[in-house]
Amino acid sequence: MMENVILSLGSNIGNREAYINKAVALLGNDPAILIDKASSFYETSPVGNVNQRAFINIALKIATTDSPEDLLTKIHQIELHLHRTRDVHWGPRTLDVDIIFWGDQKIKTESLIIPHPEAFNRLFVLVPTLGIVTPEFPFYNQIKAQIQKLQKADQTIQLVQKQTQSKQVVESAIRQILNAIGDDPDRPGLVETPDRVARMYNEIFSSEGLDNFEDYKLFNTKETDNSKMVMVKNITFYSMCEHHMMPFWGKAHIAYVPDHGKIIGLSKIPRLVDFVSHKLGLQEKLTDDIVAQMNRILAPKGVAVIVDSRHMCVEMRGVKKADSLTRTIRFSGVFETDQALRMAFLNSIGDVNGKTI
Ligand SMILES: Nc1ncnc2c1ncn2[C@@H]1O[C@H](COP(=O)(O)OP(=O)(O)OP(=O)(O)O)[C@@H](O)[C@H]1O
Numbered sequence: 020m021m022e023n024v025i026l027s028l029g030s031n032i033g034n035r036e037a038y039i040n041k042a043v044a045l046l047g048n049d050p051a052i053l054i055d056k057a058s059s060f061y062e063t064s065p066v067g068n069v070n071q072r073a074f075i076n077i078a079l080k081i082a083t084t085d086s087p088e089d090l091l092t093k094i095h096q097i098e099l100h101l102h103r104t105r106d107v108h109w110g111p112r113t114l115d116v117d118i119i120f121w122g123d124q125k126i127k128t129e130s131l132i133i134p135h136p137e138a139f140n141r142l143f144v145l146v147p148t149l150g151i152v153t154p155e156f157p158f159y160n161q162i163k164a165q166i167q168k169l170q171k172a173d174q175t176i177q178l179v180q181k182q183t184q185s186k187q188v189v190e191s192a193i194r195q196i197l198n199a200i201g202d203d204p205d206r207p208g209l210v211e212t213p214d215r216v217a218r219m220y221n222e223i224f225s226s227e228g229l230d231n232f233e234d235y236k237l238f239n240t241k242e243t244d245n246s247k248m249v250m251v252k253n254i255t256f257y258s259m260c261e262h263h264m265m266p267f268w269g270k271a272h273i274a275y276v277p278d279h280g281k282i283i284g285l286s287k288i289p290r291l292v293d294f295v296s297h298k299l300g301l302q303e304k305l306t307d308d309i310v311a312q313m314n315r316i317l318a319p320k321g322v323a324v325i326v327d328s329r330h331m332c333v334e335m336r337g338v339k340k341a342d343s344l345t346r347t348i349r350f351s352g353v354f355e356t357d358q359a360l361r362m363a364f365l366n367s368i369g370d371v372n373g374k375t376i
């Protein structure tokens with residue numbers, strides 16, 4: 020039976036994040052182990068009476084078909100592989116992996132006690148764990164209450180910068196994917212691929228989690244000079260579809276009619292297109308986002324947007340229709356009510372019926 024298992028990982032020697040990352044990758048490479056969720060990384064003060072460097076700790080939620088004893092054996096192998104030595108009780112280590120919970124089971128064997136006997140005395144276990152379980156988790160309330168109590172103790176715990184951490188999670192996920200498709204992430208051509216993909220994701224998904232475009236400057240001009248349509252066309256963009264995580268790319272054409280003489284720096288309109296395309300999405304959503312951001316920033320009399328795009332998920336897989344083009348069109352404000360203005364916009368794109376990319 021598959022059980023939801025919570026592991027605690029800690030390191031306080033060498034490149035602590037790298038050791039933890041490597042351990043997550045090794046666990047994920049095992050066919051009997053599925054990594055379900057990894058917590059944030061935390062820097063924690065050493066608990067116990069040994070004077071030593073601060074730890075990095077995380078919690079992992081895994082599902083496994085292994086027995087607890089089999090999993091413990093694998094954990095010991097991974098610890099050994101990562102140069103763990105056992106000299107000082109509760110002393111410094113490159114890597115320590117403890118089994119904290121095994122569903123709601125209580126287990127006592129010669130080599131194992133689950134829940135881990137020290138779990139409820141350790142903020143470095145409880146705080147990361149709380150971040151990856153839902154309120155339905157059997158020990159959820161107990162963990163929450165105990166965190167409250169331990170806040171008064173002298174254990175410190177601090178969230179580590181998200182960026183380094185998420186890069187490591189992406190790297191280990193890519194390793195898992197490479198394994199799952201039947202390739203070998205350790206062969207020479209692939210060893211650097213997880214790092215490369217993680218850096219690329221950092222760039223092409225740089226707007227993930229951000230709702231609003233903020234990198235703009237507005238200018239005020241005399242209203243009479245600027246009550247006509249302003250248009251920036253042929254803005255190239257590259258985005259990734261949320262259905263397949265494959266690229267779609269093309270051109271956006273954007274026009275607006277200023278209100279109260281309020282205009283935006285022209286280079287900021289392509290930047291706005293970069294902003295809305297640097298996250299997982301759909302062409303329809305991307306087009307709506309452009310209109311919504313233009314309206315939010317400028318409150319203009321109207322906005323018109325056409326996006327023409329090619330989709331890898333249509334051309335390379337499935338129906339395999341190379342060269343097909345998807346056009347999305349949105350009008351708001353005066354562009355909805357004024358047909359002549361709409362026609363002026365369509366005509367000035369230059370190619371109303373055919374391809375623009
Ligand atoms: N829930 C558990 N998870 C991992 N090991 C456990 C557990 N319960 C008992 N053990 C036993 O504890 C032994 C010592 O583990 P380890 O060397 O990691 O201890 P430690 O890290 O110094 O202390 P701690 O386990 O309190 O963090 C393991 O070999 C294992 O047999």
Ligand SMILES: Nc1nc2c(c(=O)[nH]1)N=C(CO)CN2
Pocket residue numbers: 028029030063064065066067074076109110115143
């Ligand atoms: N902060 C922190 N302190 C510890 C840790 C740990 O992982 N983090 N592990 C220990 C022995 O397992 C002893 N003390």
